[in-house]
Amino acid sequence: MEIITAVKGFKDILPEETEKWRFVENVAREVFSRFGFREIRLPVLEKTDLFKRGIGESTDIVEKEMYTFLDRGDEYLTLRPEATASVIRAYLEHSLHNAQAVTRLFTIGPMFRRERPQKGRFRQFHQIDAELLGLDDPRADAEIILMLMHFLDRVGLKKVSLELNSLGCSSCRPAFRNVITEFLQGKEAGLCDDCKRRLGTNPLRVFDCKSKECQEIIRGAPHLGDFLCGDCREHFGKVTSALEEFAIPYTVNPGMVRGLDYYTKTTFEVTTEHLGSQNAVVGGGRYDRLVQELGGPDIPGIGFAVGFERLLALLEVPESASAPPPDIFLASLGEQARNLAFTLCNQWRLKGIYAEQEFSSKSLKSQMKKAGRLNCSYTLILGDREIEERKVELRDMKTGTQQTVSLDDLDQHILNLIKER
């Protein structure tokens, strides 16, 4: 019979890797909490409408990437493709905005998108997500970016670049969209097939296109930056100068157009050249209309999402973590000895010692070999011979020296020996 394998694009995280995961999570929790962010844990399943309204009906995510199903024939549910909509849903559902004017939340967990898997892209992937709600101050933008860059630094990430842009607000972006549409109208024939399609859906995306022809055409286009309203222009200026105060290097990328509909004003990405074509490690931005779109009051917000797997792929931790070595290995010869080993081994575990034992009746040589391979500090040798004499052999695996310990003193002896280290 064939074994059942994991679903395409869904990965197991094996014991060799979980230590790296915990390391990154712990750094995130430590850094974020110092900036006043508190952890929130959310369900992975939400009502489909949450994402339709939050992310935007015409985005690729909602149109073709969501895992959606009809639950018991009466309600559409979706495995979350991103966290922000869920965070805001919980924020509104529990009236967190009434409890305090400013709310800072972060969450770590799996997201689901039904795309074709490739390097750095999976159907289940993980994000570290932070959201700052209730501030439209540009210093809040700078603060959350500062926190992000500090986190990346603390986790050991090198050679990344921070790209910034402003997408304008509801008063200046629509106007620019018209300008671009007009600009591209006569040049349609020169665009790639994808961009011809984009012309109708999201003309700003042509800025992002990798094809040379499109880049050539768009080079002469007007920039969004020149069409920002006074408020947006001033906001962006304050964000960049605050970043400069903390010496955070950034580049302004006027072509950066993010794929989720809800972004306004400041958007940012952290990118790298070492991830193949999935170069974005972090994506984020301001969303001043989203809370309202989801039925809440007029509350501004800004947040980011770190791609966990992409971040891990960039960290220089080549060797996989091996299993932690036991404090002591119990080698036993004879059935009586194995019974004693079982008892001692588990008693010590209950007292906080990591002990291992051999269950099967292997030769002492092979048990010693195993103890050596496990890299444990001590090996206790107990055979029926020792039990008769009420004493056992304790071998220090580092030095190779061995001593005889009375069974009556054994427990205390071991506890002292191992607790002292």
Next chain:
RNA sequence: GUGGGUGUAGCUCAAAUGGUCAGAGUGCCGGGUUGUGGCCCCGGAGGUUGAGGGUUCAAGUCCCUUCACUCACCCCA
């Protein structure tokens, strides 16, 4: 959804033009030491060469189909 690449032992990989080609290294288990690890030596287990079909006297090797993995496009973390 579209295109390319790859599928041989747990892992990393060999097997010219189809003809002892089913192997090596590593890992695992055991022995060399009648009760003592690491080094060394020896041995063993483990594969219907992803699956199915076809061509042929003969197929990991050629053809078709299918599945899986992978990279890229689209898009994004």
